[in-house]
Amino acid sequence: MKNFAQILLSWYAVHKRPLPWRDTQDPYKIWISEIILQQTRVAQGYDYFLRFIKRFPDVQTLAAASQDEVLKYWEGLGYYSRARNLHAAAQSMNGVFPSSYEGVLALKGVGEYTAAAICSFAYKMPYAVVDGNVLRVLSRIFAVSLPIDSAEGKGQIKQLAQRLLDERHPDDFNQEIMEFGALQCVPQNPDCAQCPFKKQCKALQNDKVDALPVRAGKTKLSRRYFSYVYVAQGPYTYLRRREEKDIWQGLYEIPLLQSASPLAPEDLCRLKEFKKLFGSLSPRLVCAPLKHILSHQIILASFYALTLPAKKRLPKEFIRIKKADLKNYALPRLVQKGLEKAGLLAKENA
Ligand code: SF4
Incomplete structure (x- = not known):
């Protein structure tokens, strides 16, 4: 699709939220913010991020802390394996944050999404991020009918995202598309009338906004x-x-x-x-x-x-x-x- 990145950019210029981890290129801080945000809403994660960074401002400080203290700073955020992995990963770095995609991906608790986020935000490497927001946005705009919780569905959207990525500004593009999913193309009742993609969005044209993305099955609790x-x-x-x-x-x-x-x-x-x-x-x-x-x-x-x-x-x-x-x-x-x-x-x- 022509102009995809430009449409996103214009939308972002108006809607961007100022967040403390947005204006940094420090891979350590980006890593912490991404791990916090994996299972936590921005509003809740904000204060935790600030407190965590204040106490553990760099890899060395985090590596030298006790696990008990790291968990204490994580208390209330849930999914505590994230904090244990952060701590173990910091201890594995020998004081230096990895500077290659493979090195970042090898860190404990870091998957493809987080590695792409860290490498694009900190090092401007051309890796497209695919999180829940990106899965929803692209599955709607391109009417992807494969379930997004299947390997095929995810794979198809990953390819789409990589194709659409603005390789000169991968950091901005990734921020923009995730923010677009978080604020505009929201899961329930998105405001399609005000959407800059309303002319291109296949889900809107085919009256499938509520039906997309498709999910294979819910996990039983x-x-x-x-x-x-x-x-x-x-x-x-x-x-x-x-x-x-x-x-x-x-x-x-x-x-x-x-x-x-x-x-x-x-x-x-x-x-x-x-x-x-x-x-x-x-x-x-x-x-x-x-x-x-x-x-x-x-x-x-x-x-x-x-x-x-x-x-x-x-x-x-x-x-x-x-x-x-x-x-x-x-x-x-x-x-x-x-x-x-x-x-x-x-x-x-x-
Ligand atoms: S038109 Fe609606 S469904 Fe399509 S991208 Fe915009 S907000 Fe999402």
Whole structure:
């Protein structure tokens, strides 16, 4: 299509949002912003990015930090493997950010999209980015009928994007097309009447805007039932680091009991694991089930509290900490929320 890049450019000149990572060519900062934005909305990611960059301004600082501290700065953003990968990748760089596409792509947690974004924004290399926004925009303008969650559909759009890319200004082109998807060609009810592509857009011409992009199938969400137990022992409480390959690896949580179905409070103390930890102590419900939705699962978590006798200790995997220090540990957002609701943890910024 002739003029594709020009149409985008004129639209962007009017609609561009000023974002702190837009005016930098520092590959490190671009990398951090891209990883934050992988699963986080711009509005939420903005503050996290600023705080993260302030504490870890370069590869060396990030590599030298502890994983606990990196996770603490990521707390609340979710998808914690992103933070663990960032940290591991920083440690693998020997203090120098890679300067080739292959080197960037080889970093832990970096896929083709992120490598293209970093290399085009920082080094002006001619790699077209293909994220969810680009998939939607191009599948509509060119009426791509293959599912965008299939290898064929993605491949076709990747080729299109690469063909359309303005190779003299790959950085601008990539920013423009993603911004266009984020603000103009939005998933629901895009304002096609005001769109600069309305004459070229095949989806609009064929009345298929709502039907595109096509998706092969949605992932079914599994359900998990969590019962968290806040343990009070004078000024102390107990935490455990999640070591297993599961959600929230590396974060801390209060004792957790999992069950295959929802549990009534009186059923919790009948669980074998509960008896092993707490004997015949009785927990009291302090926060009714909270629903927490992740990409592939829904968690329903109830929160309980109990008082542990002074002489008793929980097994070694649990660490005993001062209650007042709880806020210094990186906790999953769900745990923070439950404890806040139960009045066991002060709200941040409150
Ligand atoms: S005309 Fe509508 S569907 Fe087509 S690109 Fe513009 S906003 Fe998207």
